[in-house]
Amino acid sequence: MTDKKRTKITVNIYKKNYTIVGSESKERVEEIAKLVDEKMNDIYQGNKNLDTTRLAVLTAINTMNDYLKLKDEYDELITLIEEEDKN
Amino acid sequence: MTDKKRTKITVNIYKKNYTIVGSESKERVEEIAKLVDEKMNDIYQGNKNLDTTRLAVLTAINTMNDYLKLKDEYDELITLIEEEDKN
Numbered sequence: 789m790t791d792k793k794r795t796k797i798t799v800n801i802y803k804k805n806y807t808i809v810g811s812e813s814k815e816r817v818e819e820i821a822k823l824v825d826e827k828m829n830d831i832y833q834g835n836k837n838l839d840t841t842r843l844a845v846l847t848a849i850n851t852m853n854d855y856l857k858l859k860d861e862y863d864e865l866i867t868l869i870e871e872e873d874k875n
Numbered sequence: 876m877t878d879k880k881r882t883k884i885t886v887n888i889y890k891k892n893y894t895i896v897g898s899e900s901k902e903r904v905e906e907i908a909k910l911v912d913e914k915m916n917d918i919y920q921g922n923k924n925l926d927t928t929r930l931a932v933l934t935a936i937n938t939m940n941d942y943l944k945l946k947d948e949y950d951e952l953i954t955l956i957e958e959e960d961k962n
């Protein structure tokens with residue numbers, strides 16, 4: 789069996805270590821961890837009563853919102869390209 | 876003072892309620908909540924020893940990874956369009 793190259797990287801997010809196993813590069817995993825950590829800290833600044841679980845769920849919600857917004861823009865771009873190809 | 880219309884919606888994610896305040900529609904907030912809840916459940920199925928905080932952080936990491944992948948694709952598309960415009 790030949791495996792796709794898998795990396796195992798430990799990152800620190802909001803004072804806890806997470807070991808991430810996947811096919812992403814070390815740089816990408818570190819970038820992701822930094823962005824998630826920053827978002828958690830930002831949300832904490834907005835509401836210091838939130839526990840870590842709620843903070844992490846709100847971070848996931850926030851990121852999912854960014855994802856869906858970008859997906860809308862991406863889909864619009866694809867539609868525009870398809871329209872142009874027709875003309 | 877005129878405010879952009881702000882919605883206040885309560886959603887349930889992983890057996891906890893979250894009140895989301897923002898400019899998104901009710902449908903969009905519910906879609907986001909459903910996707911985050913599904914991702915948390917998927918990750919839990921892969922490792923039943925994870926506590927809720929770790930599960931939520933891993934969900935945020937996973938979503939951020941999806942976001943960055945889509946961002947790469949989006950940027951590639953923009954570059955392609957710009958190249959085409961030059962020719």
